Amino acid sequence: MSPSVLICDDSNMARKQVLRSLPEEWKDSVQIACNGAEALTILRDNSIEILFLDLTMPGIDGIGVLQGIQKLKLNCSVFVISADIQPEMQNKVKALGAKEFMRKPVQADALLNNLQLHGLL
């Protein structure tokens, strides 16, 4: 059975980059959020297993979403995909519970490797 997946990014192109990297059979169960607030609403009302999360977004950013997930005590595997590649930022998102950090533009093999690494594939 394919897991429930949420992709959160303010860029349509970036969302498509993630989507096309996913296994074909997952694609029907993918939800989309264009910003942090939308993501938190979807996360609250659905049981999302895997979240692909951008950091730099207007309004509630990726850090805000990670904090929200902690506050709501959600059990969700988060993979951050960001252009903000500073080592301090990578450490920060991991400290906030993200499984992995991937730099943009995301490459399909890196994404699939990371899913495998965490037993999600």
Place this chain on the structure above:
Amino acid sequence: MNEFHLTEDQQDCLQELINIAMGQASDQLARYLDTFVYLKVPSIESVEAKDLMKTLSQQKNTMAVVSQGFFGYEGIRGESLLVYQEEDSGRIADLLGYEPDELSQDEQLIDISSILTTTFLNVFAQQIDNRLSYNAPKLLPNVQEILSEHLQQMPFTWELALKVNINYQVTDYSFNCNMILLIPETAITNIKHVLDRILEEY
């Protein structure tokens, strides 16, 4: 309608390419300053030549401008201007933390500008399958006439400029700087083709 009129998809694609370029430029800046740089979504807009001249000449709290030319393949060329507010250039010097006589404030501003410009443009060029060379960066004196003269003496005709508004917050400090890319029409047409090519892949 100007040459840089973009469809919604082209705009989104360009914004994403710029975000990625910006992210790497900030990372370089952070390493150079040995600190963390807080990144916001940069806003982009296109400006016509005459409007840009007007805006720049109206900014009265005189600023420092560092100008650097770039050129690549297929008609891609232009000039990058990093525009700083006067009050910010002092803060940047504080941040850099050089000994006062080691390097002048002007030299520091040129250094930092060149890091931002070349990292930004290298990453941008890479994404559109191009490769750029650069002229030496030049700090323009704080005199309006010299700035407008400089803008008029570009080695190419530019009708439009792409203005990327960048805000950097560096720990306790924050400074704003505008990166203005002066791009001739041929380069703009080329960039639009590349954006379409990228979009076709999705």
